[in-house]
Amino acid sequence: xxxxxxxxxxxxxxxxxxxxxxxxxxxxxxxxxxxxxxxxxxxxxxxxxxxxxxxxxxxxxxxxxxxxxxxxxxxxxxxxxxxxxxxxxxxxxxxxxxxxxxxxxxxxxxxxxxxxxxxxxxxxxxxxxxxxxxxxxxxxxxxxxxxxxxxxxxxxxxxxxxxxxxxxxxxxxxxxxxxxxxxxxxxxxxxxxxxxxxxxxxxxxxxxxxxxxxxxxxxxxxxxxxxxxxxxxxxxxxxxxxxxxxxxxxxxxxxxxxxxxxxxxxxxxxxxxxxxxxxxxxxxxxxxxxxxxxxxxxxxxxxxxxxxxxxxxxxxxxxxxxxxxxxxxxxxxxx
Numbered sequence: 350x351x352x353x354x355x356x357x358x359x360x361x362x363x364x365x366x367x368x369x370x371x372x373x374x375x376x377x378x379x380x381x382x383x384x385x386x387x388x389x390x391x392x393x394x395x396x397x398x399x400x401x402x403x404x405x406x407x408x409x410x411x412x413x414x415x416x417x418x419x420x421x422x423x424x425x426x427x428x429x430x431x432x433x434x435x436x437x438x439x440x441x442x443x444x445x446x447x448x449x450x451x452x453x454x455x456x457x458x459x460x461x462x463x464x465x466x467x468x469x470x471x472x473x474x475x476x477x478x479x480x481x482x483x484x485x486x487x488x489x490x491x492x493x494x495x496x497x498x499x500x501x502x503x504x505x506x507x508x509x510x511x512x513x514x515x516x517x518x519x520x521x522x523x524x525x526x527x528x529x530x531x532x533x534x535x536x537x538x539x540x541x542x543x544x545x546x547x548x549x550x551x552x553x554x555x556x557x558x559x560x561x562x563x564x565x566x567x568x569x570x571x572x573x574x575x576x577x578x579x580x581x582x583x584x585x586x587x588x589x590x591x592x593x594x595x596x597x598x599x600x601x602x603x604x605x606x607x608x609x610x611x612x613x614x615x616x617x618x619x620x621x622x623x624x625x626x627x628x629x630x631x632x633x634x635x636x637x638x639x640x641x642x643x644x645x646x647x648x649x650x651x652x653x654x655x656x657x658x659x660x661x662x663x664x665x666x667x668x669x670x671x672x673x674x675x676x677x678x679x680x681x682x683x684x
Contacts, residue, residue: 379458380410382428478506492677517614551617569655570660
């Protein structure tokens with residue numbers, strides 16, 4: 350009986366050790382966004398852990414994040430306490446975080462520091478999800494993908510709004526070929542970021558989810574409380590983004606097909622995005638291509654050029670070329 354009990358205890362210990370050895374460790378950079386505690390809860394919570402996430406655990410977090418945007422850095426103490434409740438260790442540097450982690454969630458709310466932070470992760474060879482915006486500007490976005498290529502690192506970026514069930518179904522062809530689309534959402538500006546990359550990017554990403562890349566021309570009309578950007582795609586289709594600067598922050602829109610106008614999703618599904626992130630960590634396959642992410646940033650930058658020129662149509666190809674060389678120069682600093 351005694352020997353049987355010892356054998357059982359040893360088997361249990363070996364089983365626990367094996368389970369512990371299989372834990373895939375995730376580190377978070379940036380506790381200045383609500384995404385950090387929300388994602389931690391979905392991955393670490395025993396009661397709310399999503400199915401399929403059992404082998405993943407967020408083990409550490411580096412709090413910064415923005416040190417210059419007040420609306421961001423003021424939230425760090427609160428979000429730090431929230432993630433610590435789920436067993437996350439808060440560390441003093443990105444290097445320390447990387448050493449503790451197999452995968453990285455780059456969550457810093459401030460896109461202006463993403464290039465510098467992503468470069469450290471790429472050098473370490475860790476797969477990384479870079480939350481919106483991938484960078485503050487088109488130049489940053491191009492430079493980040495260039496560095497990922499240089500270090501043979503895997504990354505992707507996305508807004509969670511891309512993964513509403515309605516938008517995903519339309520993108521998959523549930524209502525037939527998309528003939529055009531309109532998308533709207535809040536776009537409160539942040540002085541440190543070019544227009545739309547701070548918040549308007551959510552609704553723009555929904556637009557590109559159903560329209561796909563291929564926008565060749567952008568025209569922007571601006572008013573004190575609203576911006577309307579019209580994109581012309583290479584096949585002649587039109588897609589519009591309406592950015593609401595004030596008023597209740599709501600998302601929505603329509604995709605148009607031969608069968609009518611079909612609503613885009615309006616709820617922000619964090620769980621759907623986290624599922625895509627974990628799938629990316631499992632497979633190494635990015636669910637959103639570099640081409641589409643750069644198309645989104647080119648659309649936003651072209652809209653800024655159009656506004657500066659009084660609302661004239663602007664070529665996305667010309668805008669991309671104008672930013673490419675500067676982006677390559679910026680990337681060289683981190684090679």
